[in-house]
Amino acid sequence: MSNKGQDMPVLVIGGGIAGIEASLLLANSGRKVYLVEKTSYIGGNVIKFEEVFPNMDCATCMIAPKQQELLADENIELLRLSQVESVSGSAGDFSVKVSKKAGYVDLANCIGCNACFEPCPVEVDNEFEERLAKRKAIYIPCAGALPNVPAIDTDNCLRFKGQECQACQEACMFEAIDFSQQDEELELKVGAIVVATGFESFDINKTTQYGYKKIGDVYSAMEVERLCASNGPTQGQIILQSGQPPRSAAIIHCVGRDQKGYCSSVCCMASLKLSHFIKNKLPEVKITHFYSDLCIPGKAYQKFYEEVKESGVDFIRATVTGVAQSGKERVINYKTEDNKESTLAVDMVILNPALEPGSDSAKLAGILNIKQDRDGFFSAKEPDLTSIATVQDGIFIAGCAQGPKDIAETVAEAEAAAGRILSLSK
Amino acid sequence: MAKRIGVYVCECGTNIAEKVNIDRVLAAVSPLKDVAVAERHKLLCSGDGQEFIRQSIAEHGLTHVVVAACSPKQHEVTFMNVCEKAGLNPQLFQLANIREQCAWVTSDREEATDKALRQIRAAISRVGYHAPLENKEMQCNPDVLVIGGGIAGIKASQVLAAPDRKVYLVEKTSSLGGKVKGFSKLFTNMESGPGLITKEIKSLLDNKYVEVLTESEVEQILGFLGNFEVKVIKKAEDAELDFNVGAVVLATGFELFDPTGLPRYGYGKLDDVYTSLEFEEMNIPEGPTGGKILLKNGKPPQSVAIIHCVGREEKGYCSKVCCIYSLKFDRMLKAQLPQVKVSHLYSDLCIPGKSFQKFYEDTRGLGVEFVRSAKTEVAGDGKGININYETEGGGKSELAADMVILLPAMEPASDAGKFAEMLNIPRDNKGFLVEEHQLLGPVASAVEGIFVIGCARGPQSISESIVQSEAAAGKILSALVPGRKLELEVRVSEISASFCTGCKTCLDVCPYGAITFDETRRISVVNEVLCHGCGNCAAACPSGAASLKHFTFPQIYQELKEVLR
Numbered sequence: 001m002s003n004k005g006q007d008m009p010v011l012v013i014g015g016g017i018a019g020i021e022a023s024l025l026l027a028n029s030g031r032k033v034y035l036v037e038k039t040s041y042i043g044g045n046v047i048k049f050e051e052v053f054p055n056m057d058c059a060t061c062m063i064a065p066k067q068q069e070l071l072a073d074e075n076i077e078l079l080r081l082s083q084v085e086s087v088s089g090s091a092g093d094f095s096v097k098v099s100k101k102a103g104y105v106d107l108a109n110c111i112g113c114n115a116c117f118e119p120c121p122v123e124v125d126n127e128f129e130e131r132l133a134k135r136k137a138i139y140i141p142c143a144g145a146l147p148n149v150p151a152i153d154t155d156n157c158l159r160f161k162g163q164e165c166q167a168c169q170e171a172c173m174f175e176a177i178d179f180s181q182q183d184e185e186l187e188l189k190v191g192a193i194v195v196a197t198g199f200e201s202f203d204i205n206k207t208t209q210y211g212y213k214k215i216g217d218v219y220s221a222m223e224v225e226r227l228c229a230s231n232g233p234t235q236g237q238i239i240l241q242s243g244q245p246p247r248s249a250a251i252i253h254c255v256g257r258d259q260k261g262y263c264s265s266v267c268c269m270a271s272l273k274l275s276h277f278i279k280n281k282l283p284e285v286k287i288t289h290f291y292s293d294l295c296i297p298g299k300a301y302q303k304f305y306e307e308v309k310e311s312g313v314d315f316i317r318a319t320v321t322g323v324a325q326s327g328k329e330r331v332i333n334y335k336t337e338d339n340k341e342s343t344l345a346v347d348m349v350i351l352n353p354a355l356e357p358g359s360d361s362a363k364l365a366g367i368l369n370i371k372q373d374r375d376g377f378f379s380a381k382e383p384d385l386t387s388i389a390t391v392q393d394g395i396f397i398a399g400c401a402q403g404p405k406d407i408a409e410t411v412a413e414a415e416a417a418a419g420r421i422l423s424l425s426k
Numbered sequence: 427m428a429k430r431i432g433v434y435v436c437e438c439g440t441n442i443a444e445k446v447n448i449d450r451v452l453a454a455v456s457p458l459k460d461v462a463v464a465e466r467h468k469l470l471c472s473g474d475g476q477e478f479i480r481q482s483i484a485e486h487g488l489t490h491v492v493v494a495a496c497s498p499k500q501h502e503v504t505f506m507n508v509c510e511k512a513g514l515n516p517q518l519f520q521l522a523n524i525r526e527q528c529a530w531v532t533s534d535r536e537e538a539t540d541k542a543l544r545q546i547r548a549a550i551s552r553v554g555y556h557a558p559l560e561n562k563e564m565q566c567n568p569d570v571l572v573i574g575g576g577i578a579g580i581k582a583s584q585v586l587a588a589p590d591r592k593v594y595l596v597e598k599t600s601s602l603g604g605k606v607k608g609f610s611k612l613f614t615n616m617e618s619g620p621g622l623i624t625k626e627i628k629s630l631l632d633n634k635y636v637e638v639l640t641e642s643e644v645e646q647i648l649g650f651l652g653n654f655e656v657k658v659i660k661k662a663e664d665a666e667l668d669f670n671v672g673a674v675v676l677a678t679g680f681e682l683f684d685p686t687g688l689p690r691y692g693y694g695k696l697d698d699v700y701t702s703l704e705f706e707e708m709n710i711p712e713g714p715t716g717g718k719i720l721l722k723n724g725k726p727p728q729s730v731a732i733i734h735c736v737g738r739e740e741k742g743y744c745s746k747v748c749c750i751y752s753l754k755f756d757r758m759l760k761a762q763l764p765q766v767k768v769s770h771l772y773s774d775l776c777i778p779g780k781s782f783q784k785f786y787e788d789t790r791g792l793g794v795e796f797v798r799s800a801k802t803e804v805a806g807d808g809k810g811i812n813i814n815y816e817t818e819g820g821g822k823s824e825l826a827a828d829m830v831i832l833l834p835a836m837e838p839a840s841d842a843g844k845f846a847e848m849l850n851i852p853r854d855n856k857g858f859l860v861e862e863h864q865l866l867g868p869v870a871s872a873v874e875g876i877f878v879i880g881c882a883r884g885p886q887s888i889s890e891s892i893v894q895s896e897a898a899a900g901k902i903l904s905a906l907v908p909g910r911k912l913e914l915e916v917r918v919s920e921i922s923a924s925f926c927t928g929c930k931t932c933l934d935v936c937p938y939g940a941i942t943f944d945e946t947r948r949i950s951v952v953n954e955v956l957c958h959g960c961g962n963c964a965a966a967c968p969s970g971a972a973s974l975k976h977f978t979f980p981q982i983y984q985e986l987k988e989v990l991r
Contacts, residue, residue, distance in 0.1 A: 021866075025904040055864060062866065064499075072503060111469065111496075113441050173439040174469065265778035293774040297746035299858050299884035302738075317798075317818065337798065337818055377780050384615045385622075386892045403780035407865040409890070412897040415869065419900030423585040 008191025009034060010421055011096055013084055013364070016044020017407060018196035018399030020066050021414035027075035029422050034188050035070070036082045036098055038360075041145035042067055044198055045400075048128070048142065048222070050229040050236075052407060053273045054304040060144030067146040079186070081151075083360075087193070087367050091394025096188040102181035104152045105138075109176035112148035114140065116168035116177065124156050126233075130223040133233035138168045138177075143231045149176075192394045192421040195368065195378060196414065197361060199400035202256035202353040210255065210351050211323040215330060216241050218323060218349040221270060228277040238281055245282055246347035250332050251275060252320050253291040256354035260375060264355040264404040268295045271352045272308045279311045288314040288344060290334055318342075323349055355404040368395055377403045388416050396420055429554050430462035432488040433546065434479055436470040436495035438525055445529035447539040451494075454543055460554060462486050471501045476508045483512035490514075490556065492549045494522040494542065515558035517916070517976060522549040548988035555981045563911035564955060566652030567672040570902060571596065573644055573845065574677035576604020577888055578880030580626050582675050582895035587635035590908040594669060595630070596658055597640045598841070602627050604679055606888060610709035610717070613754040613887075614785045620710065639667070647674060647848055650955045651875030651905070652912050672906045673875045674849070675898050676859065677891075678842050680881035683737035683835040691736060691832055692804035696811060697722040699804060699830040702751065709758055719762050719829075726763050727828035731813055732756075733802055734772035737835035741856060745885040748833040749776045753789040755831060760792045769795040769825055771802050771815060797825070804830055836885040849876050850939035858884050869897045873939045874956055877901060917976040918957040919964060921950050925971035932963035932972055 008031075012023045015037030023033045035042070046052070049059040070076055081101040088095045122137035129135075137157040138150050158165040159179060169177040204212040204220055211218050217240050219227070230236040240246055251271045257263065268291070275287050294315075296305050309315070318334040321341075325331070329345040336342070357376040365372045370390040373379040378397045380387045387403070388396045396417035399410035433455050437443035448466045456464045463486045467475050470493060483491065491514065493505045498521045506516035524542040532538035568591045572579045575597030587593045595602075602623070606612070609619030630636055639658055645666075646657040654674060658667045682701055685693040692699045698721050700708070711717040721727050732752050738744060752770060759766050775796070777786050790796070799815035806812070813825045838857045846853045851871045852860040859878040862870035871878050877898035880891035905912075921932065921941070926949040932941050933950065940956035941963060943949075950972070952963075963972040973979060 025900050029904040029907055030910075052865065057865065066866070068499065109472070111438060111441070111471070113439060115439070174472075262780045262783040263778050293776065295774065295776045295778050297744050297776050297778050297885075299743045299854065299856055300864060302743045373780065375780055382615075383781060384612060384617075384889055386896060387889055388893060388896065405779065408861075408868040409893075411866055412868045412890075412894055415898075415900040416893045416896030417900070419585055419896040419898070419903060422903035423896075423899060424588045 006191070006424070007031075008092060008189065010192045010194065011036065011084075011094070011188060011190040012194045012196060014044070014196035014198055014399075014401065015039075015042035015078070016196060016198045016399065017046045017063060017066075018198070018401075018410045018414040019044070019194070020063070020070055021411050022194045022196060022398055022418050023076050024066065024070055024073065025415060025418035026421065027073045029418075031075065031422070033076045034079060034098075034190065035076055036079045036084055038081065038083050039141065040080050040103060040149070040151035041141055041147065042070065042078065043144055043146060046407065047144035049225060050231070051273070051277075053269045054300050056273075056276070064144065064146070071147055082186075084364065084367055085185075091392070092191045094190045094193060094394065096190055096193075098186040098188060100184045100186060102183050103149075104177060104179055104181050105149050106176045106178050107147060107149055109174045110149040111174060111176075112140070112150075114150070115173065116150060116171045119167035119171045121165065121167060122156050122158060124153070129233045130220065130226050132223060132226055192396070193368065194396050194398055194414070194417045194421070195364065195370070195401055196398045197358040197364065197401040199355040199404065200358055202260060202356050204255060204351055204353050206259065207255065209320070209322045210252065210349070211325070211330070212351060215323060215325045215349075217246075217330060217347065218351065221267075221274060221350060221352040224274055224277075224350050228274070228281070236281070238278060240347060246285055248286040248346040249278060249288075249348040249350060250330075250344060250346045251287065251289045251350045251352065252332075253289065253352050254354070255351045260354045260356070262354070262375060262404075263295055265295065265297075266355070266404060266406050267352045269301055269304065269406070272296075272305055274350060274352075275308045275311070275313045276304075279308070279313065286314075288316055288346070290316055290318055290320050290332065292317060292319065355400060357401060361401065368392065370395055370397075377401065386416070388413050389420065427489065429460040429490060430486060430488050431460045431490040431492060431550055431553060432479075432482055432486060433461055433464040433492045433550060434470055434482070434494070435464070435466045435524075435546070436475070436493065437466060437468050438496060438529075439469065442495070442525050442529045445532060445535055445538040446524060446542045447535060450539055451543050451546060455546055455550065458547070458550060461550060462488060470495055471504055476504070479505070479508050480512045483509070483514055488514065490518045490553045492520050492522060492546065492553055494524045494546045494549070496525040497523050497527075515560075517559045518553065518556050520549040520553040520556070522546045544989050544991070547991070548985045551988045552981050552985040555978070555984050557975065559916040559975055561916060562914040562954070564652060564914060566906055566910075566912045567654075567670050568906045568908040569593070569669075569671040570673050570675060571644070571647070571654070571656050571671045572675045572677060574604070574679055574841075574880075574882070575599075575602035575638070575640065576677060576679045576880065577606045577623070577626070578679070578891040578895045579604070579675070579677035580630050581892045582677060582879060582898055583636050584626075584630060584633065585896055585899035586902060587633050589635060591635065593636045594656070594658075594671065595636055595638045596642050596644050597638070598643055600641045602630070602638065602640065605703075608703070608710060609706050611754055611758055613750050614781060616754070616757060642667075644845075644848075650953055652955065654875065673877065673902045675877045675879060675895075675902075676842075676845055676871075676882050677880050677895065678845065678882045679839045680836045680885065681839050683741060683837050685736050685832050685834050688737065688740070690803045691733065692806060692811070692830070693832060696804065696806040696830075698727070698811065698828060699832065702748070702755070702831060702833050705755060705831045719759060721828055727766060729767040729769070729827045730759055730829045730831060731811075731825060731827035732768065732770045732831045732833065733804070733813070734770065734833050735835075736832045741835040741837070743835070743856060743885075744776055745836040746776065746778075747836075747885055747887050750782050750785065750887070752831075752833055753786055756789045756792060756794045760794075767795070769797055769827065771797050771799040771813065771825070773798060773800060799823075836881060838882055842882050849873055851876060851878070858882070869894050870901060872937055912955070914954060915957065915959050917959040917974065918954045919952050919959065919961070919972055919974050921952050921963070921967075922971045922973070923947065923949055925969050926950055927969045927971070929968060931966050931968060935962040935966045937962065
């Protein structure tokens, strides 16, 4: 046993639910925490969901108290718009370089009133709304993003293209917009590191058979999440590109599973949730799931499946071989396990893609000198014993950065990382 | 002492000022009884605004403060801190939310002003009835009781033990190691279960800050986070041991669903129908067959059928780990009997996560058959076993096998019920202990200071159980720091001893187990350490004895009176 670094600050990378939970526990014990987040807000992927399975909790309501507790915690220094550039040293004594981009909005002055959006002359696709809506170059990334201050999209803001625009600055009555802010380099000394960089969705454009982006009304699960969301681009109305509600929908599971070579754990439940959303709003819609194996592990999920099934949803065990357009309809071609080929015509196709590690995982693995598995997720030293400890003493992983998992498992891993850091045992 | 209330209305830039005629508001509230000062400010939450209030409190000798601004979620704490800095008890403050609940949602300026006025009058009326609640602290004991000596309990003890934190590990049987010591191989690394357990037990016994109590039963746990009194009976010595801890970790594990109740599987009636745990036992050198996979007649099987999801329909959930450990069985069978024919009868393969698919594909490569099936029935005629099943397409089919391995559902061990009752922790309709919050509080229970890990809270893999043991340790190490006092919630419930009729309604509605019944006085008593101030008891109490501090009936009535005026 060693006491090395027991009072040292801790670096947490990633401000999603895992990073938030780990930071709060560590800070509550009295440790100083630096939380490095690359976007302008904390909340991660969870706040993108209006409701989360299996109890259909409102996701933003669920984590808002934790976000607020974190922002108010004097032991936690939130470094937004920041990335870890280098790490040296060893457990108990790491030196970390962090680059922090200027946000150009002063947190102390901004009250989040949104008065700056209106006058901004730039309009671009809103990536949070899966490009189903527009936003300005100064914008709040999404509902539930905290701290509640706007971000400036320097790729699109006219000022950063050499023009003299200061429309937002003039509209702000609190002098919160400050274009003189500079990027910073920070040097931190920490005793331990928690890596909680989360997941991204498999890029469906890498597949061809589903007609994604080629045939109208073929959607990703995240796009449908936003269509179902009351704060989304259609205020929760599920409508096709024609403006009409669908009469039928097909939900295709395991998109990308073959390419990725693993089961993403949560997609069956996420697909069932979409059925639940759609049936709730449009009870007459005929929904068909195309799946190979239903993976609803644990004590809590079967009940949800049964409820969805009882609401009149069909399940066909088959491989979807293609999606084609035929007049107003989309035709699903599929093959059942006994090699019989059939088709089904629907108005709406929903593709549920695999989960992947965050796109900067490889860079971070290099910086931290920890291992990735063949799929790019960070790997544990002894994954059959505990998923959180890496080959580097003092560096822990939590949540989907290690592999696909649900919110409860993610939170447990974050608490576990805090446990190992606060523990004397190695 | 006369009340002197200060009222501060925030313009919030134009956010409030545009919709609320603040001058009209100030003119209306200034003459009200007890209002000593009423003023406006451009932005009260700014450093400048906070200083403005602080100075005003001192200048006017205020006893209470009302701020009319944004949502309490945004700045209630900010303004309570301002009061405290000005020497005023922060509970003698009330925030009226005239931004989100008024200016932002009311289009007509006159209507918005009227509404803001009602909200502010309500706050003024209410704040006069606020009590100066004092912050309380409590000494706490950092030691921990871990119940259950399986892998989860062992790991939790190791992570928690320290020179300033003693861990008591209580195991009811005579040896540590739980189920894992009976698994000859573990997925996916195919290493030895007994090997792992031996190593972990050695490290545990070497840890001088852990006291291991085998053949012991926890008889009683009384108390609350930071202060539990524990009574343990050491069965071998017939001795009683009493000690105190600050937190309790329940790691009581699982049992298998008993397939005897489902005659269609032939278990208990036919030779050579085994449960998964019996098959595990057959594979350890100390087992009944000396580690050899043998039929009752002493011969090795030539064909084995593995039947998935036994009891799943009856239990109503997927036990999560059976698919993956059945693949481990394939490897154990093929390693010992390379020629053996193995068939899986299953409905859905549940191998969640990044690493199991490869294990599945590699196992499949050994030559194992997977048959989708339903309504499986196992029959024997004395010569062999015949399995009838329905195929995916709905047709009938059959399969002969020398040996059948059933994969029964996992159930909580019987102790889960005992401790649920002892500690007042709810169980779900399957008997598993319920989490504080299914997603955000996975290892905490509804009772603060009591944690539930591993299969006591649902089917888990070994690695998930270990992560949960580390997670419980994380929660405990974060909350119970040696030498640090616990800060208690001030807005808690209180039950008037003279009004309480002893009907016990409050006991049923309290989700935190914070109310106990004093049998000698025949009244309910609130434990302020456990109470979270949810107000359930105050709402449910038929005799008006229960009330919530800071949300008392007079306070609420005063507020309502003005809102509805």
